[in-house]
Amino acid sequence: MSLQTLVAEPWSDYALLDSGDARKLERYGRYRFIRPEPQAMWPPHAPDWDADAEFLPASDEEGGGRWQFANDIPPDGWPLAWQDVRFQAQCTPFRHLAFFPDMAPHWAWMRERIAPGSEALNLFGYTGVGSLALAAKGAAVTHVDASKKSVEAARANAVLSGLADKPIRWLVDDAAKFAAREVRRGRRYDGIVLDPPKFGRGPAKELWQLETGLPGLIADCAKLLDTESRFLVLTVYAVRMSALAIGELLAQATAHLGGEVELGEMAVREEARGLLLPTAIFARWSRRK
Ligand SMILES: C[S@@+](CC[C@H](N)C(=O)[O-])C[C@H]1O[C@@H](n2cnc3c(N)ncnc32)[C@H](O)[C@@H]1O
Structure with a gap:
């Protein structure tokens, strides 16, 4: 790798x-x-x-x-666009602006791999830019986030993007519980994206801790993919975890599916000098048709 x-x-x-x-x-x-x-x-x-x-x-x-x-x-934000997706930027108390621009290369990569009519799952979906990037390409999207406020913001972004009538399921739920339930239901997806925080709470105060929760969640995500599926994108911010570690986790979980795993660092290019400012690590699985 x-x-x-x-x-x-x-x-x-x-x-x-x-x-x-x-x-x-x-x-x-x-x-x-x-x-x-x-x-x-x-x-x-x-x-x-x-x-x-x-x-x-x-x-x-x-x-x-x-x-x-x-x-x-x-104070209520202002509209921005990434390609054909429109969304509201806002100064949040968590020091960010209500979306993560370093995700843009993943949005573009997923869009190259998703076909109209495909089923996509976005766990920890936040304000929904990733979900909308996929919905705009004709995918049916299941968007899951524990925060009602975030899901409301994501729905408002769907309206702003002219995608309100697209097949998007907006769910306020615990990501790990939801994934486990989908496995029991025998559901499958063509693509999955997940951006888990280091620490979080589900709507019923379920505890999410990255280091302990990730292996089980990735195992469930792998069960939601099959030999027709195209991708799984995992991003991890601000933790003492190596890209090699999440790459290995993904490689083992998807071994039965074939395909390939990529991994590494995410960065944003500085306009002034072209230097790269690191932001996060990622691992992603994909298979060409
Ligand atoms: C902001 S995004 C992730 C950003 C990035 N990974 C970071 O930590 O900076 C985190 C999202 O996960 C959601 N979240 C936290 N715990 C969750 C849980 N147990 N189930 C579902 N969503 C959860 C939050 O509501 C939030 O929208």
């Missing part, structure tokens, strides 16, 4: 403009934001950054902090 770097290039509504000194400057449509970025260990390209808002991390608590606004930003 060889490591790859999957690079998100800037597009009209998103760019990593500059990075350095443990911060990054990004453009989301017409607004610019500064956010903490511990991996940007180099000096920035430009000495001064002009931004509409900055996320100031709390000093006492990991993950906490608040936005400081230099200019007015619509």
